[in-house]
Amino acid sequence: MTATAHEITYRLDQKRNIKGAFPGPKSQALNERRSAVVAAGVSSGVPVYVEDADGGIIRDVDGNSFIDLGSGIAVTSVGASDPAVVAAVQDAAAHFTHTCFMVTPYEGYVAVAEQLNRLTPGDHEKRTVLFNSGAEAVENAVKVARLATGRDAVVAFDHAYHGRTNLTMALTAKAMPYKSGPAGGFGPFAPEVYRMPMSYPFREENPEITGAEAAKRAITMIEKQIGSEQVAAIIIEPIQGEGGFIVPAVGFLPALSAWAKEKGIVFIADEVQSGFCRTGEWFAVNHEGVVPDIITMAKGIAGGLPLSAITGRAELLDAVHPGGLGGTYGGNPVACAAALAAIGTMEQHDLNARARHIEEIALGRLRELAADPSAGAVIGDVRGRGAMLAIELVQAGSKEPNAELTKSVAAACLQEGVIILTCGTYGNVIRLLPPLVISDELLLDGLDVLAAAIKANS
Incomplete structure (x- = not known):
């Protein structure tokens, strides 16, 4: 069967919730520690530090909850802490780690x-x-x-x-x-x-x-x-x-x-x-x-x-x-146990079908946005398959890449509690990689925030 919000029990409330300005004080303190010990060549796109993550939500150390439309770059497709993966890892680690x-x-x-x-x-x-x-x-x-x-x-x-x-x-x-x-x-x-x-x-x-x-x-x-x-x-x-x-x-x-x-x-x-x-x-x-x-x-x-x-x-x-x-x-034996559990979750919940469902919802919304006069002039292309989708942003009325707008949109989404990733040879592509178990409600909320950010920054 296809995974829905009603078939998976989550530890964290599957809603975005921004409590105040961020990065908050705890993230700022961690960033100071980081700057003293971590090489400058390692960068992070989001200036908050994670405390917990579950399903389609990431919670930072200051208590802010973000909709995750990146999945750690397509890694946590079964959710940020899939119960089957967690149980398999715990059992494997209890026997031998290597x-x-x-x-x-x-x-x-x-x-x-x-x-x-x-x-x-x-x-x-x-x-x-x-x-x-x-x-x-x-x-x-x-x-x-x-x-x-x-x-x-x-x-x-x-x-x-x-x-x-x-x-x-x-x-x-x-x-x-x-x-x-x-x-x-x-x-x-x-x-x-x-x-x-x-x-x-x-x-x-x-x-x-x-x-x-x-x-x-x-x-x-x-x-x-x-x-x-x-x-x-x-x-x-x-x-x-x-x-x-x-x-x-x-x-x-x-x-x-x-x-x-x-x-x-x-x-x-x-x-x-x-x-x-x-x-x-x-x-x-x-x-x-x-x-x-x-x-x-x-x-x-x-x-x-x-x-x-x-x-x-x-x-x-x-x-x-x-x-x-x-x-x-x-x-590694623990990673192998996690893989077997993740594949089991993919098959049990038919995440292929779920990815196609995400495509149907998201592409529909994105194409509506591309046809909207308040945003369409800067949307050059909407493309992708399943839950691997993208918007290519351009200078209004042309195909000239618009990397600055792309950065602004990503930053505006973050301010509203939505994590999106950017990519592209020209730095002008917004990519969407939500966890395949994300609920329709959470996905639509994230897409609404993205649409508003593009309109506001166009």
Whole structure:
């Protein structure tokens, strides 16, 4: 059945409640402590410190309650403290918190691999490896592809985000703040990474270009500039995350995947942000029936605990020699227990259906807003799938990105008790990633605040 507010018992009242000016005194005191000990390179988008979180509500140390439309960047999809996840974590921690699967293995790791092999697209024989972060999963997917094919080149796309490690920074498209800053850059980066044009319907020079035509454009560039016989892997987010929640035109992903298969190139779907019911399917590639050779996962996989994975064709992953994959903390037993519980909650409450319901509610509201003369002139595009939705803000009457308005809207929402996230290559996209268990009432309240903020700041 689909999760509703009446089927889940929450510890915290599922309502926003701002008690006074914030950040409050306790958050301010914590921020002073932070500035003395935490590196300045770590930033936080919201200037309050969390005391508790439950369902779709975050409560700060000063007692203010905020509607959470970010889910810790698509992580707490089952809610901020899902009872099943909490119970599983408590039970696992009471037995053992770590042994290292590479030393003394345990059932939880195997059970998570079984579930991922079952849930990921395709009925081929699969193998899974567990890691800690999305970037680590991406690194290892590329390692597998290079070893299995004997090739070096990796193709990524404009607006892509794949992580902050050396290799994944090379794959990531946006320079500031991920690859460089005012004082210089983090390079040199890993070699043999090539970037191709993404299908970005709102910003295409030719608005009539189809997904298949956009794929042909990229394929032609690969063949001319690299040579297909040199390419180990194509890696792509089926819906781009940090780049702006860009949904490629229909046909783009299937055409790329088919060409990669024909040329012996490993097709890697980076589903770190879009996976686990977020788009109304277990994985975003399912919307067009694409079956990746390898799929990378993290974020929503374990209800908030650090866990990531790659699942792929058995012949690819088994090509790696024993000891070639792994890591000390990869597949931590407590995180594995959380993942099994989170997947159970997703299935029990049919959170795919719930994500589609959120899409129906939210897209309707956002499109109404885009048609409203008091706001529509600055709304360039409304897009997304499931509970992975976005508004691209522009200078009135144009497609010129409006990053300042985006910042102002996010700040105005926060003042009213709603946490929203921004993203995009141009810093002008508001992204909505509510917990999939959020009630209709809480979601609609948050959307009303967002609409008012856009109107007031336009």
